[in-house]
Amino acid sequence: MKTILNEQQLAIIIRRLSHQVLENNIDLENTVFIGIQPRGIFVSDQMIQVIRQLVSPEKVQYGKLDITFYRDDVRNQIHVPNHTDIPFSVENKNVVLIDDVLYTGRTIRAALDALLDFGRPAKVELCVLIDRRFSRQLPIQPDYTGRSIDSIVSQKVKVFWKERDGKEEVVLL
Numbered sequence: 001m002k003t004i005l006n007e008q009q010l011a012i013i014i015r016r017l018s019h020q021v022l023e024n025n026i027d028l029e030n031t032v033f034i035g036i037q038p039r040g041i042f043v044s045d046q047m048i049q050v051i052r053q054l055v056s057p058e059k060v061q062y063g064k065l066d067i068t069f070y071r072d073d074v075r076n077q078i079h080v081p082n083h084t085d086i087p088f089s090v091e092n093k094n095v096v097l098i099d100d101v102l103y104t105g106r107t108i109r110a111a112l113d114a115l116l117d118f119g120r121p122a123k124v125e126l127c128v129l130i131d132r133r134f135s136r137q138l139p140i141q142p143d144y145t146g147r148s149i150d151s152i153v154s155q156k157v158k159v160f161w162k163e164r165d166g167k168e169e170v171v172l173l
Contacts, residue, residue: 001171002171003169004147004170004171004172005146005169007167010129010170014046014146015050016146017047021096021144022051022054024125024143025094028061031061032095033047033048033062033063033096034064034098034111035048035064035065036067036098036099036107036108036111037065037082037084038082039101039161040100042163042164043100043128044098048062061088063086063087063088064082064086065111066081066114067110067113069081070111070114072109086118090115090119092122093122094122096124097111097125097127099126099127099129100128100129100159102128102130102140102142104136104137105138105140109138112124125144126140126141126142127142127144128144129146129147129159129170130146130148131145131147132150132157133150134150149172156173157170157173158170158171
C-alpha cells in the first residue's frame with residue numbers, strides 16, 4: 001500500500017478543484033453541481049463546502065445522483081441502490097459532475113445516462129479527484145483533475161474518507 005495523497009494534500013487539491021470550477025463558472029446562475037453516488041459525494045460534499053465559502057451559498061445548487069441501475073455491470077452483481085437527490089432542473093444548465101476516481105469511464109457513462117432522465121443539460125463538465133489516465137475503455141476525459149496517476153491494471157486506487165473510513169488519504173494497492 002503506497003500513499004498517493006495524504007490528508008493535507010487531499011484538502012489542498014479539493015480547494016484547488018473548487019477554485020478551478022468557479023473560475024470557469026463564475027456566474028452560478030446557470031450552473032449546478034452533482035456528486036456521483038456512492039463515493040463521489042465525499043469529494044463533492046467537500047468541494048461544495050469550499051464553494052459556498054467563496055460565493056453566496058444560495059447560488060450553489062447541489063445534488064447527488066445514484067447510477068446503480070444505469071451501470072452496465074448491474075446484471076453481474078447484486079447492487080444496493082443509493083439515494084438520488086436532485087432538487088432542481090438540469091434542463092439547459094451547465095452541469096458539473098463530480099466523482100472520486102476516473103478509471104474505465106463506465107461510471108461516467110452511466111452517470112450521463114442517469115442525468116438525461118432529469119432533463120437535457122446545455123453542457124456537462126467532469127471533475128475528478130484521481131484520473132487513472134491509461135485505463136480508459138470509453139472516450140471520456142475529465143475537465144478538472146485533482147491528480148493524474150499512472151498505474152497498471154492489477155493495481156487499485158482507494159480513496160479513504162473520514163466520514164466513512166475514519167481517515168482521509170488516497171492509496172495505491
